[in-house]
Amino acid sequence: AQSVTQLGSHVSVSEGALVLLRCNYSSSVPPYLFWYVQYPNQGLQLLLKYTTGATLVKGINGFEAEFKKSETSFHLTKPSAHMSDAAEYFCAVRDYSGAGSYQLTFGKGTKLSVIP
Amino acid sequence: GAGVSQSPSNKVTEKGKDVELRCDPISGHTALYWYRQRLGQGLEFLIYFQGNSAPDKSGLPSDRFSAERTGESVSTLTIQRTQQEDSAVYLCASRNRGGAMNTEAFFGQGTRLTVV
Numbered sequence: 001a002q003s004v005t006q007l008g009s010h011v012s013v014s015e016g017a018l019v020l021l022r023c024n025y026s027s028s029v030p031p032y033l034f035w036y037v038q039y040p041n042q043g044l045q046l047l048l049k050y051t052t053g054a055t056l057v058k059g060i061n062g063f064e065a066e067f068k069k070s071e072t073s074f075h076l077t078k079p080s081a082h083m084s085d086a087a088e089y090f091c092a093v094r095d096y097s098g099a100g101s102y103q104l105t106f107g108k109g110t111k112l113s114v115i116p
Numbered sequence: 117g118a119g120v121s122q123s124p125s126n127k128v129t130e131k132g133k134d135v136e137l138r139c140d141p142i143s144g145h146t147a148l149y150w151y152r153q154r155l156g157q158g159l160e161f162l163i164y165f166q167g168n169s170a171p172d173k174s175g176l177p178s179d180r181f182s183a184e185r186t187g188e189s190v191s192t193l194t195i196q197r198t199q200q201e202d203s204a205v206y207l208c209a210s211r212n213r214g215g216a217m218n219t220e221a222f223f224g225q226g227t228r229l230t231v232v
Contacts, residue, residue, distance in 0.1 A: 108158035
């Protein structure tokens with residue numbers, strides 16, 4: 001069964017600083033990986049996804065993530081944080097779990113605070 | 117509608133009462149997921165529907181929880197004899213499987229359930 005570990009439930013960065021949110025996964029097959037963002041009192045919005053092909057994936061709002069198979073990681077980065085990036089970020093993995101079911105498993109989330 | 121719609125957006129109920137939560141997926145999306153998000157926690161998988169296949173109910177926490185889906189449209193999540201521990205945001209997501217593994221899930225805004 002797949003699982004997702006997000007290191008750090010809460011990350012604080014200064015405005016303009018690098019954002020790095022960590023995600024490690026385990027999966028029995030090559031995974032499909034996603035990062036979602038959740039703003040307060042809202043649903044989840046897709047930031048980016050990795051399926052196959054290029055391991056560096058660019059998403060919305062200047063975010064990108066790199067799939068590293070050897071490290072089973074899919075860390076999310078942004079060169080320069082904006083105040084509007086303050087939100088909770090979820091890493092997710094989807095693979096086939098048998099009997100026609102494609103489970104989508106989420107990490108516990110990382111809350112990003114941006115300090116002016 | 118253009119997105120996943122959930123109703124009600126907020127629900128306050130007395131302990132011991134039954135509640136029904138509704139999800140209208142994006143038209144044409146064959147896959148539908150229900151998740152539970154407790155305060156300060158990640159997303160907990162509840163149930164997954166895929167077309168006419170038997171649903172994956174492996175995430176339902178107890179027999180008080182059940183869900184139905186009418187064909188490839190509306191789904192309802194029912195919680196019987198609610199307990200205070202059921203208080204959470206219940207999120208619904210749909211995905212256009214369309215034969216592709218790489219399509220992302222789109223989330224509704226969620227239903228915030230408070231059991232008093």
